[in-house]
Amino acid sequence: MHVVQPVLRFKSLLGLKSIGIEYGTGNTDSMGGEADVIHLLKSKPSASTKFRYLVISENYHDLVSKDVDLVGITAIDEQFYEMLKRSSSKKLGIEIAVSWLRKTNGQKLAKNIALIKSIHNFTQKYGNQLVLTSGASSIFEMVSGRCFDALLELCDIKPETYWNSLNNWLEHKIAMRCYICDT
């Protein structure tokens, strides 16, 4: 828990309402149920949990898996759009990390920006959701809300529309899970 505290403190400095923190496949019993944290797990827990979570995958071939909520994208081929079309009923999240964009040079970055725009249009059409994340491994790699807005505008996406649809998508995904409530 002490590892999460600096991140939570930094989160409010950056003007972010809630954040996703990635966990491996370890024991989930010790995790708390903080209201502003969404746990990102590699596999679905076997029992109900106290905390809110999403199941993530870094392989987009997992789009067809029914447990996965969020799929990280680093490379795309024609097959991706076909798979996205087929999985439209599941309201999947397509994650693009800023840390991945940082590693690209100007020419590749321009291509990736066009790609984000195309994924956004595609996800809107087929009921999925684009999720732009920092992909941070430390607090110094986190991205503030205002910078996310600037990146969205660079990709010709209206920040208000994006945040509203992301909020609705998150509420929908989290409401579908079973949680243990403290009484």
Next chain:
Amino acid sequence: MTLKRRHKRRYMVVLFHPSPEELLSTTRDRMVDMFGHVITQKALLKIIYKIGPDLHVIRCRSEYLGEVLCAITLIDSEHPAVVLDISGTLRSLRTRAMDKKMSLRLP
């Protein structure tokens, strides 16, 4: 008589580990890479002062704030930069920056 107005400016508090000069040069390099020399020159990037060991205040023209924020966010360096606050005046930024400096004292 023509009224000559100064460009509107925006001030940013940026968390960046190496020196402020390196922050400015890496931001400029990324901006040139992304938007070209003309936009980078027009943005009038400047280091104003240093608040703490890793906190720097930089200034740019308000018309190019979006471009500057994108460039800072996408700095391709082993030390990424984090924009903590933005303001139109140095006075209000200074007050808020002090609070942020206190909050940043990590264990």
